[in-house]
Amino acid sequence: MGKKIIVAGGGHGGIACGAILAKKGYDVTVYEKNKRKNMGYDWTDIFDRKAFTAIGMDVPGEELWSLKNDMTFFGPGMTTRLRQDTPDDQLELQMERKVIYDCIIKYAEDCGVKFEYNNAVEKPVMLGNRVVGIKTEKGEEFADLVIDACGINSPLRKQLPEYLGIQHDAQEYERFYVWRGFYEKIDCGEVEDKFKVLLFHKGKLGISWVAAEEEYTDILIGRFNKLDEQEVEKTLAALREENPHLGEKLVRGGEFVEIPVRQPLAVLVADGYAAIGDSAFMTVPIIGSGIANSMKAAKILADAILDDKTNSYSAATLWKYQREFCSKIGNGLAPLAAVKLLLTRLEPYELDYIFEKGILNADDMTIGADSTSLGAMVKDMLEPEPLKAKITGLAGNPAVLKKVLRMGKDVAAITAVTAAMPREYEVNRVRSWAEKYNACFKR
Numbered sequence: 001m002g003k004k005i006i007v008a009g010g011g012h013g014g015i016a017c018g019a020i021l022a023k024k025g026y027d028v029t030v031y032e033k034n035k036r037k038n039m040g041y042d043w044t045d046i047f048d049r050k051a052f053t054a055i056g057m058d059v060p061g062e063e064l065w066s067l068k069n070d071m072t073f074f075g076p077g078m079t080t081r082l083r084q085d086t087p088d089d090q091l092e093l094q095m096e097r098k099v100i101y102d103c104i105i106k107y108a109e110d111c112g113v114k115f116e117y118n119n120a121v122e123k124p125v126m127l128g129n130r131v132v133g134i135k136t137e138k139g140e141e142f143a144d145l146v147i148d149a150c151g152i153n154s155p156l157r158k159q160l161p162e163y164l165g166i167q168h169d170a171q172e173y174e175r176f177y178v179w180r181g182f183y184e185k186i187d188c189g190e191v192e193d194k195f196k197v198l199l200f201h202k203g204k205l206g207i208s209w210v211a212a213e214e215e216y217t218d219i220l221i222g223r224f225n226k227l228d229e230q231e232v233e234k235t236l237a238a239l240r241e242e243n244p245h246l247g248e249k250l251v252r253g254g255e256f257v258e259i260p261v262r263q264p265l266a267v268l269v270a271d272g273y274a275a276i277g278d279s280a281f282m283t284v285p286i287i288g289s290g291i292a293n294s295m296k297a298a299k300i301l302a303d304a305i306l307d308d309k310t311n312s313y314s315a316a317t318l319w320k321y322q323r324e325f326c327s328k329i330g331n332g333l334a335p336l337a338a339v340k341l342l343l344t345r346l347e348p349y350e351l352d353y354i355f356e357k358g359i360l361n362a363d364d365m366t367i368g369a370d371s372t373s374l375g376a377m378v379k380d381m382l383e384p385e386p387l388k389a390k391i392t393g394l395a396g397n398p399a400v401l402k403k404v405l406r407m408g409k410d411v412a413a414i415t416a417v418t419a420a421m422p423r424e425y426e427v428n429r430v431r432s433w434a435e436k437y438n439a440c441f442k443r
């Protein structure tokens with residue numbers, strides 16, 4: 001039997017990485033707090049199909065997914081309407097979360113991964129500064145490597161020694177508080193904008209979406225501060241006034257959840273430890289999609305583990321994962337966190353101004369499966385000509401201009417700091433670099 005790997009929490013990336021390793025003879029066990037039947041939310045997700053192929057799976061059969069509808073974005077004053085036009089080869093899959101889990105878990109089991117459900121992970125077990133196992137509610141388990149796939153509130157990440165330089169938690173404006181539910185759909189003819197995304201709806205710092213599906217209307221309400229039932233009801237009432245197809249009866253979902261909307265964790269590894277998925281904040285900061293990134297990261301992590309000829313799974317050997325993840329995915333996500341920060345600094349009427357002046361247009365909002373447009377938009381910001389064009393458009397509004405220029409400066413700083421990531425792992429150098437990285441995202 002190969003080396004022993006613990007996957008703490010049944011996050012997508014952890015299971016996917018475990019599958020690749022188990023196939024190669026590693027002894028992999030996933031410890032998940034939920035019962036199998038309770039894993040995954042009762043709603044659909046949209047993501048890049050390469051999530052599957054990245055880890056060697058076939059894309060599930062067409063009967064299990066549909067293609068996502070283009071979104072139509074509305075500014076706070078509802079004066080602008082920007083409709084995406086996603087190229088066919090960039091369209092994402094829309095799939096039930098529970099079906100995604102069925103597919104990945106079946107694949108992992110076929111590869112030899114073992115699952116222990118109904119067993120919550122409580123904290124890491126340390127030997128000096130090395131993670132040597134986990135304490136679960138049922139006892140201690142030891143392994144050569146612990147992969148942290150417990151999600152945004154990982155108890156492992158939160159309890160690692162400070163010395164390792166791994167940030168324990170997301171800060172203010174780095175988590176999105178979300179309520180999501182599916183309502184009965186009232187038949188009132190063809191709905192023009194099938195997937196409406198309302199930015200700063202009714203002046204609130206956040207979004208609401210109203211997506212008309214065949215059998216239900218999908219509602220998501222998200223804020224940067226905590227939501228309660230009352231706020232959800234108030235928002236639903238406002239949405240019903242503008243969307244007659246939104247019925248009164250909740251048919252599925254209806255849960256409060258949190259999504260990381262921030263830059264990836266500065267340091268992903270320690271001796272005997274690697275974080276992946278939401279535990280490592282791998283979502284796209286503006287849109288909160290994290291499934292594909294976590295599964296692409298799974299392949300990168302598995303390759304680093306398989307390449308570790310010393311079998312030490314030390315921070316130094318796992319650093320290959322850190323560097324590869326950042327160069328292929330993370331360094332593209334981090335500047336988007338600066339765009340998100342800009343949004344949190346804007347007043348609703350300022351966002352309207354940006355849309356009305358065409359500074360952000362439908363092309364910018366056409367976020368394809370690889371977040372291509374957003375990424376290109378941020379890249380453009382560092383090029384003199386496109387940047388000049390955007391800035392000229394803002395000349396009439398110095399307050400907005402100042403905020404946008406600050407974002408440009410943030411993006412430049414993030415680009416410089418991510419490029420200066422240490423080539424090798426040495427704890428003091430890594431900690432000092434991580435401090436510089438984290439400092440780029442102060443609101």
Ligand SMILES: Cc1cc2nc3c(=O)[nH]c(=O)nc-3n(C[C@H](O)[C@H](O)[C@H](O)COP(=O)(O)OP(=O)(O)OC[C@H]3O[C@@H](n4cnc5c(N)ncnc54)[C@H](O)[C@@H]3O)c2cc1C
Binds near residue numbers: 011044045278279283
């Ligand atoms: C409302 C909503 C909508 C979303 N929509 C999309 C979308 O359309 N597309 C997309 O790509 N992403 C979407 N996301 C984000 C997506 O859910 C995550 O980014 C993605 O699942 C990767 O996270 P993860 O699998 O690492 O963590 P999670 O999905 O959080 O999984 C963590 C797992 O660990 C388990 N766990 C947690 N704590 C413990 C513990 N102490 N002990 C044992 N087990 C534990 C949990 O039960 C869970 O099974 C959405 C998220 C939300 C909340």
